[in-house]
Amino acid sequence: MKKRVAVRNIQLCTKDCLCLYVCPYGATDTEDSVIDISKCDGCGACAEACPSKAISLVPISYPPQQRKDKDVVNALRKLSTSKTKQENIALQIAKQTNKKGLSNLLFAISKSNRIIAEDLLREAGYMLPQSKNTHQLLKALLKEDDIPKESVKYLLEKIEPNE
Known part of the structure; x- marks a missing residue:
């Protein structure tokens, strides 16, 4: 049974496509990258051949x-909410x-705050999608008004908790 799979970060991919030539299973040869x-x-x-380091191996569980x-x-x-x-x-x-100039600065501040909030949430125990914490958070989000409920329900269906 396989323990890991390759994933591509589309933002890093420079479309050099060396992965297409080295994958012995044709897994990288897809229309949508x-x-x-499966x-x-x-x-x-593919990860070793990728010059832009856009492909990583991640564990199945x-x-x-x-x-x-x-x-x-x-x-x-509380800090992440702030x-x-x-x-x-x-x-x-x-x-x-x-x-x-002000607009650029404020966009940078906005982005910086998002990164900090994400780091805080990961540190708070929401790093792994399969964690009990993450599932509890997703269930709590279903009660909020301005949340895409169908997306949250989809995640809850697809990701099984591991604890």
Whole structure:
């Protein structure tokens, strides 16, 4: 049974397509640039050949999420909520200003806050999609009004918890 599969980061891919020539299973030869994991055996030939390092090998199943103290998780979530609000504020102001320099700065601040919020959530125990924490968060999101509920339901159906 295969333990890992190849995945491609489309943002890094420079379309050199060496992966097409080295994959012994034809898993990289797809119309939409997504690697066909039903064909991939995880040999890593495509990842080694990729000059832009856009292909990585990821495990089929991840280990259980490391436990975090509840107070730490609550503090990290509170801080990530603050960073998300800061991201949205910076984005709104950036869209309203006519000053190019200010707009660029605010877009950078917005992006920075998003990255920080993502890092905080990962540290709070939401790094692995199969974790119990992530599933609880997804279920809680279903109660929110401004969330794409069909997407959340799809994720809950497709990703089985591992703990």
